[in-house]
Amino acid sequence: xxxxxxxxxxxxxxxxxxxxxxxxxxxxxxxxxxxxxxxxxxxxxxxxxxxxxxxxxxxxxxxxxxxxxxxxxxxxxxxxxxxxxxxxxxxxxxxxxxxxxxxxxxxxxxxxxxxxxxxxxxxxxxxxxxxxxxxxxxxxxxxxxxxxxxxxxxxxxxxxxxxxxxxxxxxxxxxxxxxxxxxxxxxxxxxxxxxx
Amino acid sequence: xxxxxxxxxxxxxxxxxxxxxxxxxxxxxxxxxxxxxxxxxxxxxxxxxxxxxxxxxxxxxxxxxxxxxxxxxxxxxxxxxxxxxxxxxxxxxxxxxxxxxxxxxxxxxxxxxxxxxxxxxxxxxxxxxxxxxxxxxxxxxxxxxxxxxxxxxxxxxxxxxxxxxxxxxxxxxxxxxxxxxxxxxxxxxxxxxxxx
Ligand code: HEM
Ligand code: HEM
Numbered sequence: 293x294x295x296x297x298x299x300x301x302x303x304x305x306x307x308x309x310x311x312x313x314x315x316x317x318x319x320x321x322x323x324x325x326x327x328x329x330x331x332x333x334x335x336x337x338x339x340x341x342x343x344x345x346x347x348x349x350x351x352x353x354x355x356x357x358x359x360x361x362x363x364x365x366x367x368x369x370x371x372x373x374x375x376x377x378x379x380x381x382x383x384x385x386x387x388x389x390x391x392x393x394x395x396x397x398x399x400x401x402x403x404x405x406x407x408x409x410x411x412x413x414x415x416x417x418x419x420x421x422x423x424x425x426x427x428x429x430x431x432x433x434x435x436x437x438x439x440x441x442x443x444x445x446x447x448x449x450x451x452x453x454x455x456x457x458x459x460x461x462x463x464x465x466x467x468x469x470x471x472x473x474x475x476x477x478x479x480x481x482x483x484x485x486x487x488x
Numbered sequence: 489x490x491x492x493x494x495x496x497x498x499x500x501x502x503x504x505x506x507x508x509x510x511x512x513x514x515x516x517x518x519x520x521x522x523x524x525x526x527x528x529x530x531x532x533x534x535x536x537x538x539x540x541x542x543x544x545x546x547x548x549x550x551x552x553x554x555x556x557x558x559x560x561x562x563x564x565x566x567x568x569x570x571x572x573x574x575x576x577x578x579x580x581x582x583x584x585x586x587x588x589x590x591x592x593x594x595x596x597x598x599x600x601x602x603x604x605x606x607x608x609x610x611x612x613x614x615x616x617x618x619x620x621x622x623x624x625x626x627x628x629x630x631x632x633x634x635x636x637x638x639x640x641x642x643x644x645x646x647x648x649x650x651x652x653x654x655x656x657x658x659x660x661x662x663x664x665x666x667x668x669x670x671x672x673x674x675x676x677x678x679x680x681x682x683x684x
Contacts, residue, residue, distance in 0.1 A: 324633040432684050437520040440668035444661040466638040472636035482683050488626050
């Protein structure tokens with residue numbers, strides 16, 4: 293899908309939030325996750341392997357969350373009943389994230405859109421993009437906990453093209469760092485500036 | 489090292505903080521990280537592989553952080569100069585965490601001590617256990633970002649005994665889930681209850 297055609301996907305536009313972080317903050321976070329130039333190169337290779345699988349990956353994540361009744365009200369209606377319109381509206385943006393996480397340069401547009409994604413998980417902006425009727429806030433603990441699923445399940449997708457084990461290791465390590473970098477930045481709206 | 493001999497290690501004692509979480513909260517978090525009974529079994533196997541390496545792992549983490557000058561004041565003195573007494577005092581507890589993360593039952597004592605570890609990264613309790621002269625708070629973003637290093641570097645340690653690749657995969661996935669579960673619970677003191 294052409295990203296500019298995805299409804300609500302405001303990456304690189306003036307409609308996205310403005311990140312409170314500086315590019316120096318970003319350099320520090322990259323250094324702490326250990327993301328190197330080699331990782332950035334390897335991520336472009338990972339993008340080629342994942343491009344055709346992003347849709348399946350996100351469907352698998354949602355299936356996992358769908359098996360947990362206490363999670364239903366965050367993606368369904370507030371009473372936990374299904375909200376397929378909301379799921380359909382937000383899915384192309386989530387799919388796009390898989391590729392973006394492997395290919396986007398880490399610049400001001402990146403900072404801004406990651407802040408936007410963080411906000412869209414909180415009561416500041418959840419539901420508004422898709423005018424959805426759903427709980428208005430995803431607790432931070434579930435965002436973080438679910439990161440384990442995204443990271444642990446990535447290995448099989450990265451191995452799907454039959455790359456040698458050492459290359460799968462490299463892609464998996466780089467993807468792990470990238471996902472943690474993204475999710476870390478998404479937590480900014482959840483925490484007081486002095487504590488974050 | 490016998491855990492009961494590690495100074496400041498109050499796991500399972502009345503000196504540890506009391507967690508604000510319930511065992512039901514814990515069940516939900518386990519479900520979201522996807523930690524299964526099989527993972528818990530595999531973690532006991534991982535513990536055997538990691539037992540002799542925990543000290544090296546933590547030394548390697550610290551070496552990484554030592555290469556980042558903007559991180560020095562959190563483990564050194566507030567001006568960033570080295571504080572080897574603080575490092576030496578806290579290291580056995582960090583080493584012990586590697587084994588605990590693979591072996592401890594997920595019960596009330598676990599909840600309490602994880603809350604204690606979280607507090608010890610924040611201005612509520614950092615420095616107090618070791619009477620250390622150091623910055624009094626580790627920003628949450630660095631705690632989360634560094635999780636990528638702990639997870640990504642674990643693979644080689646888990647492979648060190650020459651286990652078959654599929655077993656390394658299983659141990660790595662289980663370790664990833666366990667680390668994310670721990671770090672998630674550690675973030676509780678950083679975030680308002682309604683947002684966490
Ligand atoms: C590591 C874990 C997670 C990742 C990588 C992730 C990723 C994303 C992405 C990329 C989007 C689209 C943002 C946009 O461009 O608009 C999104 C939106 C959303 N996510 Fe997550 N998410 C995670 C955890 C969760 C969890 C645990 C839930 C719980 C149900 C959840 C529910 C949602 C919902 C409902 C939306 C739509 C938000 C809106 O109303 O705009 N996510 N997520
Ligand atoms: C995933 C990342 C991290 C893990 C797994 C981790 C783990 C631990 C553990 C297990 C302890 C000992 C707690 C206790 O039993 O007293 C500890 C303490 C400590 N950690 Fe971390 N930590 C992480 C991130 C960081 C970062 C980024 C820093 C930054 C320098 C840091 C600095 C410290 C310090 C200074 C202490 C001593 C705290 C005190 O004064 O009691 N940690 N950490």
